[in-house]
Amino acid sequence: xxxxxxxxxxxxVDVMGGDHGPSVTLPxxxxxxxxxxxxxxxxxxxxxxxAAAADWPRTQLVPASEVVAMHxxxxxxxxxxxxxxxxxxxxxxxxQGAQLPRADACVSAGNTGAxxxxxxxxxxxxxxIDRPAIAASMPNQTGGFTTVLDLGANVDxxxxxxxxxxVMGSALVTxxxxxxxxxxxxxxxxxxxxxxxxxxxxxGELLRAADAAGQIRFHGNVEGNDIFKGxxxxxVCDGFVGNVLLKTAEGLxxxxxxxxxxxxxxxWLSKLSALLAxxxxxxxxxxxxxxxxxxxxxxxxxxxxxxxxxxxxAFAFERALERAYEAARHQLLDRVHERVAATxxxxxxxxxxxx
Amino acid sequence: xxxxxxxxxxxxVDVMGGDHGPSVTLPxxxxxxxxxxxxxxxxxxxxxxxAAAADWPRTQLVPASEVVAMHxxxxxxxxxxxxxxxxxxxxxxxxQGAQLPRADACVSAGNTGAxxxxxxxxxxxxxxIDRPAIAASMPNQTGGFTTVLDLGANVDxxxxxxxxxxVMGSALVTxxxxxxxxxxxxxxxxxxxxxxxxxxxxxGELLRAADAAGQIRFHGNVEGNDIFKGxxxxxVCDGFVGNVLLKTAEGLxxxxxxxxxxxxxxxWLSKLSALLAxxxxxxxxxxxxxxxxxxxxxxxxxxxxxxxxxxxxAFAFERALERAYEAARHQLLDRVHERVAATxxxxxxxxxxxx
Numbered sequence: 001x002x003x004x005x006x007x008x009x010x011x012x013v014d015v016m017g018g019d020h021g022p023s024v025t026l027p028x029x030x031x032x033x034x035x036x037x038x039x040x041x042x043x044x045x046x047x048x049x050x051a052a053a054a055d056w057p058r059t060q061l062v063p064a065s066e067v068v069a070m071h072x073x074x075x076x077x078x079x080x081x082x083x084x085x086x087x088x089x090x091x092x093x094x095x096q097g098a099q100l101p102r103a104d105a106c107v108s109a110g111n112t113g114a115x116x117x118x119x120x121x122x123x124x125x126x127x128x129i130d131r132p133a134i135a136a137s138m139p140n141q142t143g144g145f146t147t148v149l150d151l152g153a154n155v156d157x158x159x160x161x162x163x164x165x166x167v168m169g170s171a172l173v174t175x176x177x178x179x180x181x182x183x184x185x186x187x188x189x190x191x192x193x194x195x196x197x198x199x200x201x202x203x204g205e206l207l208r209a210a211d212a213a214g215q216i217r218f219h220g221n222v223e224g225n226d227i228f229k230g231x232x233x234x235x236v237c238d239g240f241v242g243n244v245l246l247k248t249a250e251g252l253x254x255x256x257x258x259x260x261x262x263x264x265x266x267x268w269l270s271k272l273s274a275l276l277a278x279x280x281x282x283x284x285x286x287x288x289x290x291x292x293x294x295x296x297x298x299x300x301x302x303x304x305x306x307x308x309x310x311x312x313x314a315f316a317f318e319r320a321l322e323r324a325y326e327a328a329r330h331q332l333l334d335r336v337h338e339r340v341a342a343t344x345x346x347x348x349x350x351x352x353x354x355x
Numbered sequence: 356x357x358x359x360x361x362x363x364x365x366x367x368v369d370v371m372g373g374d375h376g377p378s379v380t381l382p383x384x385x386x387x388x389x390x391x392x393x394x395x396x397x398x399x400x401x402x403x404x405x406a407a408a409a410d411w412p413r414t415q416l417v418p419a420s421e422v423v424a425m426h427x428x429x430x431x432x433x434x435x436x437x438x439x440x441x442x443x444x445x446x447x448x449x450x451q452g453a454q455l456p457r458a459d460a461c462v463s464a465g466n467t468g469a470x471x472x473x474x475x476x477x478x479x480x481x482x483x484i485d486r487p488a489i490a491a492s493m494p495n496q497t498g499g500f501t502t503v504l505d506l507g508a509n510v511d512x513x514x515x516x517x518x519x520x521x522v523m524g525s526a527l528v529t530x531x532x533x534x535x536x537x538x539x540x541x542x543x544x545x546x547x548x549x550x551x552x553x554x555x556x557x558x559g560e561l562l563r564a565a566d567a568a569g570q571i572r573f574h575g576n577v578e579g580n581d582i583f584k585g586x587x588x589x590x591v592c593d594g595f596v597g598n599v600l601l602k603t604a605e606g607l608x609x610x611x612x613x614x615x616x617x618x619x620x621x622x623w624l625s626k627l628s629a630l631l632a633x634x635x636x637x638x639x640x641x642x643x644x645x646x647x648x649x650x651x652x653x654x655x656x657x658x659x660x661x662x663x664x665x666x667x668x669a670f671a672f673e674r675a676l677e678r679a680y681e682a683a684r685h686q687l688l689d690r691v692h693e694r695v696a697a698t699x700x701x702x703x704x705x706x707x708x709x710x
Contacts, residue, residue, distance in 0.1 A: 141610050152544050155552045189507055189598040197510045197595060224599045225606025237599070240552060243544040244579045244596050245603045251580025252604050255496050256611055256643060263639045264632075273632040280625045284618040288611060 008038055009328045010103045011321060012092040015045030016067040016085040018109025019311050022049040025109065028317035032325075033058060039325060042103050044089040060100060064088040068114045070310055077114035078121060086110045090122050093303035104328035107295070107320050109308035116153050116298060123303040128340040131157070132300035133165045134239070134307065135172055137293050138249065140230030147173050147182075148227060148235045151296060152243035159203040162186070162236050166207055166216050167343050168299040169234035171336040176326055182233035185222030187241060196221070203236075215343045253290055295320030297327060299336060304328055363393050364683045365458050366676060367447040370400030371422040371440040373464025374666045377404040380464065383672035387680075388413060394680060397458050399444040415455060419443040423469045425665055432469035433476060441465050445477050448658035459683035462650070462675050464663035471508050471653060478658040483695040486512075487655035488520045489594070489662065490527055492648050493604065495585030502528050502537075503582060503590045506651060507598035514558040517541070517591050521562055521571050522698050523654040524589035526691040531681055537588035540577030542596060551576070558591075570698045608645055650675030652682060654691060659683055 015025045022045060029041055033056060040058045043050055050061040064085040068077045077084065086108050088096075095102035108115050116132065125132055135149035149165050150157070157165075166184045173182035186204055188196045196204075204221065211218035219232045224245060227235055237245070264274035264281070274281065286292075294316040298305040304327055308320035370380045377400060384396055388411060395413045398405055405416040419440040423432045432439065441463050443451075450457035463470050471487065480487055490504035504520050505512070512520075521539045528537035541559055543551045551559075559576065566573035574587045579600060582590055592600070619629035619636070629636065641647075649671040653660040659682055663675035 139610075141613060155544065155555075187599060189510065189595055200510075224602030224604075225609070227603065228606035228610040240544055241596055241599050244542060244592070245599055247579030248582060248600045248603050249579075249607050251583035252607050253611075254580070255494075255583040256608075258496060259642055260639055263635045263642070266635070266638075270632075270635045273628070273635055277619075277625075277628040277632045280618045280621070280628055283621075284615055287614055287618070 004331075006104065006329045006331060008040065009036075009105070009325050010040040010042065010101060011324055011328070012042040012044060012062075012089040012103035012106045013321070014086045014089040014106070014108035014110055015043050015049055016064070016110070017310075018308060018317070019070065020313075021045075021067075022052070024312060024314050024317055026052055027314040028321060029053070029059075030056065031314070032318050032321045036325065040101075042089070042092050042100060044085045044092070046085075062088060062092070062100060068110050070111050072111060072114060074113045074117045077111065078117055086115060087118050087122070090115075090119050090303070090305060093123060093305070096122075105304035105306060105324035107306045107308060107317075107324045109310055109312050109317060109320070111310075112152065112307055115305065115307055119298055119301050119303070119305045123301045123305070125300050126302055126337060126340060128343070129164050129168070129300035131161050131164070132298055133161075133168060134242075134296050135165075135169055135299050136246070136296035138227055138246075139288075139290075139293060140228050142230035144230060145293065146227045146230055146235055147233060148237070148242060148245070149299065150237065150239040150242050151246050152239045153298075154239040156240075157199070157238035159199060159206045162199075162203040162238070163206045163210060163343075164300065164340070165236040166210065166218070166234065167339050168336050169236060170216050171339040172297060172299060172327075172332060173233045174339075175330040175332040175335040177233075179233065181217045183217045183219045184234045184236060185219045185226060185232035187235050187237035187245075188221040188223065199238075210343065215339075250290065253288065257285075257288075291316035292319055295323035297323070297332070302333075304333055359686075361459065361684045361686065363395065364391075364460070364680050365395040365397065365456060366679055366683070367397040367399060367417075367444040367458035367461045368676070369441045369444040369461070369463035369465055370398050370404055371419075371465070372470075372665075373663065373672070374425065375668075376400075376422075377407070379667060379669050379672055381407055382669040383676060384408070384414075385411065386669070387673050387676045391680065395456075397444070397447050397455060399440045399447070401440070417443060417447070417455060423465050425466050427466060427469060429468045429472045432466065433472055441470060442473050442477070445470075445474050445658070445660060448478060448660070451477075460659035460661060460679035462661045462663060462672075462679045464665055464667050464672060464675070466665070467507065467662055470660065470662055474653055474656050474658070474660045478656045478660070480655050481657055481692060481695060483698070484519050484523070484655035486516050486519070487653055488516075488523060489597075489651050490520075490524055490654050491601070491651035493582055493601075494643075494645075494648060495583050497585040499585060500648065501582045501585055501590055502588060503592070503597060503600070504654065505592065505594040505597050506601050507594045508653075509594040511595070512554070512593035514554060514561050517554075517558045517593070518561045518565060518698075519655065519695070520591040521565065521573070521589065522694050523691050524591060525571050526694040527652060527654060527682075527687060528588045529694075530685040530687040530690040532588075534588065536572045538572045538574045539589045539591060540574045540581060540587035542590050542592035542600075543576040543578065554593075565698065570694075605645065608643065612640075612643075646671035647674055650678035652678070652687070657688075659688055
């Protein structure tokens, strides 16, 4: 069952993207290159910014004259800035770069809306997929992670979209963990309150049918806390709910961190105890460090695009590069394609209900 | 502007509700009675369970022969178990109890769906409110709290419902904090991704109009992390999103707690450092203790009903009693009624768009 692993991976990087641009992306790229002797990088950005990487090994510099700003409307990214670093970096996945080789994956910390729109426009969606989705991994209590999608690409989703997310999310988990039959949960509200909206109920039926047909392994409904319990490998939800839960988790995480710090620096006595507890606190902080999980996959496109958090530092950006690298190495694109094709070929509900 | 405060508050308690029933609710009631010499309790439950409270001061025992189980469907609670402790406790808000006095507020840790359905059936909704909502307070970084609604009563909401939530949430904050003009945020997804669904956009228009008319103080869109930043006093969302975010926060909170404990007990050295850091860790734990925030208000009904978490312990259940007491003492019902009436009388959007 295991697909062969790529020996050589080429990643295109939007050096200008994110809140900090080259001051973060370049050090991350340099560390990443050192860690992986089989990686090649295509660095896209302002020639001035790229100058620092002029003598790096296995690196090609690709000039781009424009930058998509963090608050540029999607239209500006799509129609005006035709030579943006983001657009050129994505284009390299199609081999759109004069004498340049084709990239296997692309990473950007830029504006999510623009990245999704450009990726969709340049790469097109995969057969059988109506809407691409954003998938990320969140740490759970088992010590592993839960893959959640969609995290914000689609505000309103129908049952057939959520089924597609389930199929793509399963392929993502399989490609990274070698788990051939990841479990899927449908995010819903507590049974005792309400049984969910009409869309959720119909999605449940589709997912059960797909499970019966052996296309996915459907666990049933899950709730918000199940993400951190690790009840299932994949959790599907619409992009509105997914974005809210992601931001809620970020907000709570940062409050906890702030509070812990405040308590340990409140007095000289608590500072002393912090000093003594430092190894423990460092381990705790490392385990809870959301930067380790940076890098969300844009799934359902004919190319691998990864989105880094806009505020990522070099450590976090390097993690996004790692994720793109792992996905390319394990041929995620083929995995998703296979799963989607299998679901369609068997006359599954996705094919029946898609218009 | 300040309404007079009630000098004597009478709370009816569903002693049988929750995962633990009387073993949790009775000790909480006893502690609560001691703390508030001006409180009277109406304890509703099986006569056997109530026997323990036979000689308590300011306490009347109200027998009820049935119990709504945590997983009873709403229909069972409504149509079959007509003598349930939950139903009788809510009924006391209307003075439905032979020779018993009317209760000012009611508290139950039972099944949320049943509680909302019974409360709605027995008490009816307030004029101007289409759907009652569940509102709870979540701690934020400012050291205060953010009031979020709806947390699960309504899966699908229209703009006019969200406006009503904004009005009711503002009244709740005012009654408890004396802040006469609490700010309201509309929960949305990151601007840079998508601008929100049609419902959210139309809600934004209604909230802006209500702000212009001086009925609420609308801050604008907020994201999940703003709840913990304390960007606004009130955050409104539909019940599906609210329930997911509440459960997500609970799940993450419990993972963090577990991880911190695991790190501090990993070795004898870390145990020693935990011992030294104990005062700090205890302060941290107390500050993060979600039990302090137990007790959600069912708003929009012609009576004050508070829902405790089903798994609450005696400390947490007592907090729910406190919340009900504070709300009754500050005449929350009149506050909500006033605000809703004011919004309707001025011909605000709520009145125009409601069918």
